[in-house]
Amino acid sequence: MEDIEDLLVGGGGAAPPGFRLPITAAVGINKTTTKKKKKPPNNNNTLQQQPPPPLNHHHVPGTQTIFLKTFGCSHNQSDSEYMAGQLSSFGYAISDDAEGADLWLINTCTVKSPSQSAMDTLISKCKSAKKPLVVAGCVPQGSKDLKELEGVSIVGVQQIDRVVEVVEETLKGHEVRLLNRKTLPALDLPKVRKNKFVEILPINVGCLGACTYCKTKHARGHLGSYTVDSLVGRVKSVVDDGVKEIWLSSEDTGAYGRDIGVNLPILLNAIVAALPSDGSTMLRIGMTNPPYILEHLKEIAHILCHPCVYSFLHVPVQSGSDAILTAMNREYTVGEFRKVVDTLTELVPGMQIATDIICGFPGETDVDFAETVNLIKEYKFSQVHISQFYPRPGTPAARMKKVASNVVKKRSRELTSVFESFTPYNGMEGKIERIWITDIATDQIHLVGHTKGYVQVLVVGPNSLLGSSAMVKITSVGRWSVFGDVIEILTESSDVTIPSENKDTINKERSSPCSNQEDACACSSAQPEPFACESNCCNIAATDPAPEAQSIQNAPTNPSLLSRRKPSPTMVETESNTNQKLATSNVHGHDWGLLDTALIGGIFISFLTIVALFLYVGS
Template sequence: MEDIEDLFAGGGGAAPPGFRLPITAAVGINTTKKNKKKNNTKEEASSLLQNSSTYQVPGTQTIFLKTFGCSHNQSDSEYMAGQLSAFGYAISDNAEGADLWLINTCTVKSPSQSAMDTLISKCRSEKKPLVVAGCVPQGSRDLKELEGVSIVGVQQIDRVVEVVEETLKGHEVRLLNRKTLPALDLPKVRKNKFVEILPINVGCLGACTYCKTKHARGHLGSYTVDSLVGRVKSVVDDGVKEIWLSSEDTGAYGRDIGVNLPILLNAIVAALPSNGSTMLRIGMTNPPYILEHLKEIAHILCHPCVYSFLHVPVQSGSDAILTAMNREYTIGEFRKVVDTLTELVPGMQIATDIICGFPGETDEDFAETVNLIKEYKFSQVHISQFYPRPGTPAARMKKVASNVVKNRSRELTSVFESFTPYSGMEGKTERIWITDIATDQIHLVGHTKGYVQVLVAGPKSLLGSSAIIKITSVGRWSVFGDIIEILTEYNDIKIPSDNKDTISKERCSPCSNREDTCACESDACESNCCNIAATDSFAEAQDAPTNPSLLLRRKASSTNPIVETESSSNQKDAASYVHDHYWGLVDTALVGGIFMSLLTMVALFLYVGS
């Protein structure tokens, strides 16, 4: 299959300016032989324009964009949407009225790929032009379902406009091979204007026997520290309030270019606003690659601009199964990661993943997994059944009976749902960062420093702001709170943006009493200086998680930002909301002073008169 450079005819510059000639060497629909004699290019262009009853000017069409999978895929979709929008295309979540469908796929689990197959079949039946992107075509390019379909590889997203344009003309284009990473400064349309998903590397160093993603994303390739810091500064200037670092394995960052994760994190933290208005969330990391950096990572997680939250997949509580998975760590090493971070970081919360029914898993192996979950009572666990992925070593292993796999998944889910991670949070005062709207269209969604999901009532103008709230009630998946104070750039907590040596000496996290500060020792933060409860919402699972808490998140169109008000009006509306709903200490003092003055005056008049 030719690359797109091989698909253009003419090439001599004879075409009218801005007009792309029809492809005569395209592979797929309406192809012609390469050795066909070329007509005069000007006559060809003129003929096409005269017979343009079905011709549409490129950039005037509507593109339906559907994304499956992890946050890295979501970031890729946002980059593709940004480029298409910059060229005039309209991005829509409505498939029916679209001129072309663009599907960004995930290969982690069979259900995701089955959903992709269903969409492709529907698209074919409706005779819509189709472009498939993401991990499925990159890792399984010879799939029968992809025959006759245009394809964009995971490292070719910066050329999506070319592929879409040619597909709309009836040509099949496939771009899969590349040696360099896409630039980070491409146009981007974020699904949530306040959240930047920042890929720091692609691929990984592992070779897990069940994983298909490695086939698609390949070996580790890291972006430079300077390019990532530059992107952070740019998105902060755009008004982003949360930055999610995303990759297939965050902990492995930089090992291919001579740096490491702590070096990157310290550089990013130094670039964040000193008023704590923008928060950093560190992405998923496997245990082997952070064991040697635990203390440095703990120092960074203590910083007020970094959520005290980390996703560390364990996958199984059995060393025998971890060996079969080729996970390259033991349960003892996983425990060391969890125990160290929990000890050194106040309010530290860790999410994890479990695969039930991996080939060879015995009842004893599964019991070890259940006991591990019971012991740590993780507030966030992504539980999935084993799905054999074609081409992986695990697909050739002897499988556990499907009914046994389902029963184990149900049992572990029941154990996890028996926990009450937020009990005891009622009445606590926390700082939150508000970035989204709940599906009920009434509550706003914010997160504490421990990334606990908090639902508050208030106007949409509060989106993108930070606030002090009092927790009024708790649920299984989130907590509810009342807003006490909206923090602006003038009353945000000031924090340093120095190197890691100063981080551990400052506030570790917003305490229940805003006048208190969290004192950290040189190597460990005092575990009792802040009382932040368990985390809840988490959106960086390898596939769409089944966590009901995520149902509270509003599904927003990438072409319609959820808020369009300016920051000045946000602060005005927010201040008005708090004033209308809460009787502050200053108000009480003023009224009390006026009342006492009146009493004093009356007493003086009575005394003089007598």
């Protein structure tokens, strides 16, 4: 089946990245009923044996319900939010109920075998239920000839702006495929965010690397960056919408702009300048590979010190062995990775770095693996995403001699055990931290906030705290999160009153000048020196949490999992009195001061005088 082609009036021409390409297109649809094909073998598991559903002449566009399922990274999540926004704008209802939906839309990930296996299972269920199906994402874009995709409508990663057309035709009984890469999807498309306080902003697609194990580049392609102006415009727009966290997302954030003559520091400085000065909206920089951040370390460190930027970065190392990094074609050495970590840790107080490890890459010896373990032990990263090696079809690594599967599993378990032995949050109890609250924990009791170092803090309070920034006192720590009491609210998004005695505490114990939006900080001065971050500036003590799902093998790297960690019963019990403190803060009267007493006394005396005058006149 051939792809649909856009027929551009006047021959067209690519628009600048980040801006919508005007299209007045005639769309050709391939109908499965009109195309003659050889009769397939008798196999009840293939969709092509079944006739396509009859065309519904009473079909009313935009009245159906669509089940949307997303696999993979934050970039995929952003694509799904854009697709949901367009479909919702057209009238379709987006639902989590697969059985009751009229059509299934599956956004896929090709990074690991388990994700693709889950996709295969879901496609089989959809076919068995005889539901119309559209598959999007990296799997069909990188492997469009998969048997599982036979008879299925497809929308490619750079065609998400046409998802409504694909859904519409699929509901009519047509098989539609849109895979040709044209220009980047516009950033101003309608969007339905999974979390209304979090904007996942793709800054580029594809990458410049050629890792031997990676299938993603087959789907996302070569680097393509959005313009600085289009990204800054999007930032201003989402801030006006009430977004409190902006996640920059891409296959390699550090490579941003090399195709259009700019670089990541230029973009970051422009975005930071567009953020509210009160610190109500925070920026989180996405995953970056070591090669493309090495030359900008000082500039990146300076930006990470800014009060509106989380002091957190995801820098994958994949292996602690130079021999394995060479086999992976990662284009850096362990020493260069160390330089990235050491430099950022030195220049950015409270800096937290997450990393990735692949266990059992082809050719990995016991010595190679020991070097990886030693690297993790040395730095004690608070987040380590540990994966077993999965050969992806069509990649050079898939043709390499594999390590025995029992050895791969053993190494994965050993590294996981090492990682879980760390206690990154010891020493945080009693500290005062500023957090940004953006989510509700799965226990439906705690709200989820993050410190400037992106440490996950669970607090008890009303849902009106969502979207606000607050000062908290850390009361206890767990392996994956810390717990705190809200003692001061720094934004106007909540009507919760904090007891006056806690306000006194905050003035005495505030540990970070940058945690107060009104305090001066050398990191955020108007004309800062490149290394203006002193030891007492932006002082955020703690390390970033890693939820349980991220510590085990095959764990996804989706940062949204941070809010999905269910606290242990002991931690919930420890914080059970927090709700009482907040609930009673509106009930208890405040302490009467001298001025208050004098005012009330004067009013009372005036009242008595007036009564006396009336009595006198009356007599």
